[in-house]
Amino acid sequence: MDEALWGSVLASTVRLSTPLILCALAGLLSERSGVVDIGLEGKMLFGAFAAGAAGAVWGSTPVALLAAMAVAVALSWLHGVACVLYRGDQVVSGVAMNIIAAGLTVVLGIAWFHQGGQTPPVATAVRIQPLWPDAGQTLAQFGRLAGVLGDGVLSHSSLVYFAYALVPAVWWLLFGTRFGLRLRAVGENPQMVDAAGVSVARLRWTALTLNGMLCGLAGSYLVLAQSANFSHNMTAGRGFMALAALIFGRWHPVGALGACLLFGFLDAVAIRLQGVQMPGGAEVPVQAIQALPYVLTVVLLAGFIGKAVAPQALGRPYTKER
Amino acid sequence: MSTGATLPRWADLLLLPVVCLGVALLAGAAVVALVGQNPGEVMAALVRGAFGTPRGLSYTLYYATTFVFTGLAVSVAFHAGLFNIGGEGQALMGGLGAGLAALAWSAALPAYAMLPAMLVCSMLLAMAWAAVPGYLQAYRGSHVVITTIMFNFIASSLMAYLLVNHLRPRGAMAVESAAFAESARLPSARDVLGWIGVDWPASPLNASVLLALLAALGVYLFLWHTRGGYRLRAVGASPGAAEYAGIRSRRTTMLAMALSGALAGLVGINEVAGVSGKIVLDFVGGAGFTGIAVALMGRNHPLGIVLASVLFGALFQGGAEVAFDVPGFTRDMVVMLQGFIVLFSSAMTYLVAALLARLLRLLGPAKVRHG
Numbered sequence: 032m033d034e035a036l037w038g039s040v041l042a043s044t045v046r047l048s049t050p051l052i053l054c055a056l057a058g059l060l061s062e063r064s065g066v067v068d069i070g071l072e073g074k075m076l077f078g079a080f081a082a083g084a085a086g087a088v089w090g091s092t093p094v095a096l097l098a099a100m101a102v103a104v105a106l107s108w109l110h111g112v113a114c115v116l117y118r119g120d121q122v123v124s125g126v127a128m129n130i131i132a133a134g135l136t137v138v139l140g141i142a143w144f145h146q147g148g149q150t151p152p153v154a155t156a157v158r159i160q161p162l163w164p165d166a167g168q169t170l171a172q173f174g175r176l177a178g179v180l181g182d183g184v185l186s187h188s189s190l191v192y193f194a195y196a197l198v199p200a201v202w203w204l205l206f207g208t209r210f211g212l213r214l215r216a217v218g219e220n221p222q223m224v225d226a227a228g229v230s231v232a233r234l235r236w237t238a239l240t241l242n243g244m245l246c247g248l249a250g251s252y253l254v255l256a257q258s259a260n261f262s263h264n265m266t267a268g269r270g271f272m273a274l275a276a277l278i279f280g281r282w283h284p285v286g287a288l289g290a291c292l293l294f295g296f297l298d299a300v301a302i303r304l305q306g307v308q309m310p311g312g313a314e315v316p317v318q319a320i321q322a323l324p325y326v327l328t329v330v331l332l333a334g335f336i337g338k339a340v341a342p343q344a345l346g347r348p349y350t351k352e353r
Numbered sequence: 354m355s356t357g358a359t360l361p362r363w364a365d366l367l368l369l370p371v372v373c374l375g376v377a378l379l380a381g382a383a384v385v386a387l388v389g390q391n392p393g394e395v396m397a398a399l400v401r402g403a404f405g406t407p408r409g410l411s412y413t414l415y416y417a418t419t420f421v422f423t424g425l426a427v428s429v430a431f432h433a434g435l436f437n438i439g440g441e442g443q444a445l446m447g448g449l450g451a452g453l454a455a456l457a458w459s460a461a462l463p464a465y466a467m468l469p470a471m472l473v474c475s476m477l478l479a480m481a482w483a484a485v486p487g488y489l490q491a492y493r494g495s496h497v498v499i500t501t502i503m504f505n506f507i508a509s510s511l512m513a514y515l516l517v518n519h520l521r522p523r524g525a526m527a528v529e530s531a532a533f534a535e536s537a538r539l540p541s542a543r544d545v546l547g548w549i550g551v552d553w554p555a556s557p558l559n560a561s562v563l564l565a566l567l568a569a570l571g572v573y574l575f576l577w578h579t580r581g582g583y584r585l586r587a588v589g590a591s592p593g594a595a596e597y598a599g600i601r602s603r604r605t606t607m608l609a610m611a612l613s614g615a616l617a618g619l620v621g622i623n624e625v626a627g628v629s630g631k632i633v634l635d636f637v638g639g640a641g642f643t644g645i646a647v648a649l650m651g652r653n654h655p656l657g658i659v660l661a662s663v664l665f666g667a668l669f670q671g672g673a674e675v676a677f678d679v680p681g682f683t684r685d686m687v688v689m690l691q692g693f694i695v696l697f698s699s700a701m702t703y704l705v706a707a708l709l710a711r712l713l714r715l716l717g718p719a720k721v722r723h724g
Contacts, residue, residue, distance in 0.1 A: 067498075069438075069498070069502070109696075112701070112704075113696065113700035113701050113704075114700065116704075117700075117701060117703040117704045117707075118703060119699060119700035119701060119702065119703055119704075120699055120700055121700075122436050122438075122498050123436075123645070123649065123695060123699040123700045124696065124699075124700035124701075126438065126642065126645055126695060127692050127693075127695040127696035127699075127700055128692075128696075129642075129692075130642060130646075130688060130689075130691055130692030130695060131689055131692030131693065131696065132692075133685070133688055133689075133692075134685045134686065134687070134688030134689025134690070134691070134692055135384065135685075135689045135692070137683065137685035137688075138384060138388060138683065138685050138686050138689055139388065141388075141681060141683060141685075142387075142388030142389065142681060143388075145681075148683070148685070268506060271502055271506065274499070274502070275499075275503060278499060314518070316514055316518065318510040318511070318513050318514035318517075319510070319514065321510050322506060322507045322510035322511070325503040325504075325506045325507050325510075326503075326507060328499070328503055329489070329495070329500050329503045329504070329507075332489065332493075332495035332496070332499060332500060333489050333493045333495050333500075334493050334494070334495070341496065
């Protein structure tokens with residue numbers, strides 16, 4: 032393999048992992064506070080739609096980002112009304128989010144843009160451009176490794192670096208601040224938090240709000256950086272993959288980052304191995320590589336490679352009277 | 354999913370689902386109005402498309418057949434305290450089982466042997482597919498919601514791999530298996546009604562609809578009139594108490610998931626043996642998720658599930674018809690409505706129940722107090 036290939040695989044890995052990271056961190060915040068989030072997929076999809084629609088209509092990147100975050104936060108709050116306020120089933124509510132998003136984005140897309148559910152492409156100026164697109168070529172003169180790194184790591188847009196910077200930020204938020212301590216406590220033992228005089232509901236609402244903002248960013252990344260418009264079901268299971276990644280990363284930001292990078296790498300490799308012959312003459316089973324993230328997560332959950340322990344109070348609505 | 358003692362039983366069982374459906378329909382109507390169409394007109398066209406013609410009715414019942422299977426699958430697991438989101442993947446495996454049996458033996462076997470063989474194979478493969486998450490939940494503590502989601506993706510990858518690399522006839526472009534021989538096809542409603550001299554339009558409705566009714570009856574008898582069903586519900590109500598009563602809760606958990614999977618697998622019979630006559634990619638098309646909505650609407654009772662399945666069948670068929678009549682209307686509207694129904698008939702049911710209880714108290718205070 033030559034360095035151009037390595038550079039491009041590395042670049043694809045970094046790119047494909049970005050929405051996973053944003054989404055996995057979103058799910059992580061919510062699940063650490065004890066609220067199951069099956070609806071990541073739906074929130075990301077609706078965020079992508081909002082970014083595409085706002086970007087195409089108003090032609091402004093900040094407006095598109097804000098619209099995506101606002102819409103995803105609204106869905107998060109709907110989830111909150113259902114499961115924090117009214118103590119409904121969190122899994123069912125998440126499933127509802129996904130189905131509503133899958134249907135409503137297309138309905139609104141057709142009604143507003145008449146393009147079969149797509150949004151018109153956003154202008155190049157609105158899209159988030161790589162900061163240093165020819166980093167690979169520029170750095171190649173300093174040696175092959177520099178070229179690969181330039182191509183793979185330094186050629187991305189600001190949103191990509193922002194997503195990666197969020198990993199230590201969320202880590203610090205969870206493990207370095209008083210808010211984080213309380214958030215983790217509320218996911219493990221809400222009675223204790225309540226007894227200490229801290230509002231369980233307020234912490235969960237805060238977590239859900241942050242969750243929505245990150246989901247919105249993940250969705251807008253798909254529209255503003257990866258492709259140029261919204262199309263039907265464009266998240267294509269990424270929300271579920273992010274959910275798998277956060278579980279595979281054992282509900283820890285750094286673990287989730289590792290899982291996202293691994294899943295992104297598998298995705299990048301699977302695209303390139305399409306139709307490639309193995310030494311035996313058979314084709315590489317691309318579907319096996321695509322299914323690998325889910326298989327790995329199941330194996331981890333089954334406790335065969337270490338143990339993934341979910342927050343204790345995950346999925347349980349909190350009732351004060353008990 | 355009881356909503357507490359604030360509602361009298363009749364209201365909890367009958368009124369609440371209807372009101373939840375009403376709220377969901379209102380939310381759907383609001384969106385329809387928002388995108389500039391007349392909700393009343395759409396609703397009328399939808400009902401006409403679903404029930405107005407023999408052909409429409411056949412399609413409605415055909416969709417309902419699939420939803421009965423997935424709805425029963427979700428509810429059996431639910432009665433054991435498990436949330437099976439894996440109906441989608443289990444249904445795929447059911448179709449694969451039926452299809453593999455048909456590809457292997459349909460040229461040699463007559464229909465009276467072939468069709469039962471397909472039935473058994475579809476149920477067995479889907480059962481095995483669901484039993485793995487069941488085992489992992491019971492014995493390894495892995496949460497069944499997450500593992501069944503993962504198994505959905507694994508199933509669809511497996512299906513794509515098998516169809517693209519092995520089952521597709523050489524040189525064929527379409528990603529589907531070879532067609533089965535005639536013995537592996539279930540008689541359609543047109544065939545059956547033709548035998549008794551009724552001229553019925555051609556449609557995908559087939560003999561599986563009877564299988565669906567049998568399955569609903571079977572689930573009812575199993576859950577409420579057998580020891581196994583009692584054990585299953587006991588584990589669902591309280592695993593600890595069931596364990597003290599001498600019920601092996603782990604084994605029951607696995608049994609519930611296996612049974613749930615087998616029911617979802619029957620979708621394969623309706624789609625593969627009843628309609629397409631070959632294995633096609635993605636023949637489930639979200640029916641596994643619709644099963645969740647159906648089970649919630651039907652309050653996890655087989656009779657309720659049959660009624661809710663007809664409702665959803667009508668929505669899907671009627672929605673397809675409206676899409677022809679009303680420009681700008683698509684079936685995604687129905688998908689959205691399905692999401693609203695899931696949201697309001699379960700997650701938001703406490704909100705609706707609280708409002709309803711207040712309303713009932715205003716209307717007749719004496720009746721409500723002993724609910």
